[in-house]
Amino acid sequence: RHAFWETQPVGQFRDIGDTSFPEGPIEPPTPLSAVKQEPYNLPALYEWITCDMDTEEMCTEVYILLMNNYVEDDENMFRFNYSKEFLQWALRPPGYFKSWHIGVRVKSSKKLVAFITGVPARIRVHGDIVSMAEVNFLCVHKKLRSKRLAPVLIKEVTRRIHLENIWQAAYTAGIVIPTPIATCQYWHRSLNPKKLIDVGFSRLGARMTMSRTIKLYKLPDSTITPGFRKMELRDVPAVTRLIRGYLSRFVVAPDFDENDVEHWILPTQNVVDSYVVESPEVHEITDFCSFYTLPSTILGNPNYKTLKAAYSYYTVATKTPLIQLMNDALIVARREEYDVFNALDVMENESFLKELKFGPGDGKLHYYLYNYRLRHPMKPSELGLVLL
Template identity: 35%
Template sequence: MTDSGLLDKKLGVEDGGAGRKSKKKPKGEDAWRPLGPRDPFAMLDALPEKKQQEIQKALHLFALGPSPPRSLQEAERHTYRFWDTQPVRRLKDNATSHGPIVESEAGVRKDPYSLPQGFFWDTLDLNSSSVLRELCALLNDNYTEDDDNTFRHDFSPEYLQWTLQPPNWLTQWHCGVRVSANKKLVGFIAAAPAHLRVYETLRQMVHVKFLCVHKKLRLKRMTPVLIREVTRRVNQQGLCQAVYTAGVVLPAPLSSCRIRERPLNVQKLMEVNYPGLKPDVSLQRALRFNRLPEVRKRCHLETPPPIQDDDGKVTDMVSFYGTAFRVLNHPIHTDLRAAHLLCAVSSVPEPTDLIEDALVLARAKGFDVFTALNVMGNTTFLTKLKFSDSEISLHYYLYNWQCPDISPDKVGIVLPS
């Protein structure tokens, strides 16, 4: 059964039931509306949240097939029809050289790649409040979702502008796909400028992020077309490399890092069954274990907070950013706020006090959980400050660049998305 057929059954709009009763003649304004099946997107949006989740779960089970591999063992048995055609590292390659996998071509394709019939490209103007609201709606309902369908991203227009409009951003790198019939936004991919050092090579490239296709259109194979199109637009600016991250294994990770989590609002996290907490621990025990100081050791710490000595010299700095999630079908809680460590630089070998102050500050600002990757020198404080050792991995990739693997402690960037 296709996803559209299943959706029609759920919504009760199959033509098979139309013969039981004669259709009433529309009156008033409805008389001017064309007869025929209604817009399935509008019908889905009109349903209660719980019913939408049931339909989306069914679509996932019946339409999307096997889930993407999340381990190297699974990836070795997986067939990558699209990525095998791209200039990326291969899973079993032990690269020793450094440089582009393919050299840039003299001519870059001028025309956009073809989309399936009934869809068209639209370069999104993120300075438009209405376009930002459309993009938020697409990403919040379709970008990522936990396996239990309990939490869903709740991106704000301000957050999207912050992450998609860094210095030197280009409008043409915000690629949208719309339905021709109703102009609904159903696909998106973006690129942002990035200046990276890969081993000893400094390279101007882009950070590709927010690849998203509406759940009902996953069988249209739009993802490869979105990637090719943003690649074409980036190539037009003379750039041939990109960095990107994913929670699944693609060909082939440059580095695989772990996401570590530190509870801040323990009671709320337990009440919403947050997966980062151990289910067999009582509330009182969890509160004692995750207790933080009431005040910061450095009273002037703010976000982002550079710490200065008596001579005005900056000695320490820590920065974090926040994202929000919707909590679905909970009788009390409707949202969850997560803080994410962006960077920490300290004049002392172990910046434990600095990060602990950041935890206290994040809790005071209303965040429920604090996350950090085991990159850079973060391992020096993660265990001491009781960050849980989760099984969630984030894989770093480079497009069209060959080099040896990089261990997590040598990764020096965190890519918000």
């Protein structure tokens, strides 16, 4: 069934429910000297490259490969269109390794035809903080599909991660492989319902007219929470305290320090947006919310080229009601001309989705760990991790 995944140190379907396995690493680390020193073999026409994401040229090549070949919905109507600025942000967090940004070129033409990346992260699983790689942006050009190139890419990124003495990884996918630690549901909140309906992202509900639908999703022009403002560099210590406290409740969550928060949460134009609530009385940061920007190309629509989507990222409410905080996030996203606000049912998100008029999408997102076994699969609400 899974000729490749059955050979890998991941939970196997046949072992589900078997409580005789201990939680933790599936295989122990090997000495670094025992890690294969040369890259895996590629078919003869192709060659490995390490992508220097500092250069505009390399970023552009990766951007174009992904723009034309990355993830689509099940009816091939939309394709993720990560921006260059987003890729630079996602791939260069504190302590990143250039060697984990891996491309495959055609030797003769130098055309980039495949890609895979890792970035380092500390992830807590129950009480243990584990050094991991987050693996993302696995992509094989449409013309080279089903030739078993993906397993070679995965083995090569694994080898390069092992060379940095890291033995675990976290990743997500829209498909089911051995074996999800959690399966999450995508939810969508229309901000620009007319466009969403025109492009086939959503449908007019039963007994609904366009004007009733527009009214249903209408939002106020200004946010409601007093002291709600964009996050600034000076907020990093307070936001770090809030997020660390909050994420400690979940079974699997990142272990963010101030450097991580500065990179991952502090606003970056057109990439990630964050807002804090500064209590007007005592100038204390009591809450924050964040979302990242990931447009999708609309495939084959004569009138519209892209769908501008915001994705709920990390949110912590200690004083403001979570529903009110997220409603303010919707208000700023609408004001900044996002068409839709997306969220997964992770963390406490279920508590606001229905009330704020999100509806379930047709997509699921499965979460995975490499070389780490969990005794029980998790509910989405036990997951404190959002991958990009």
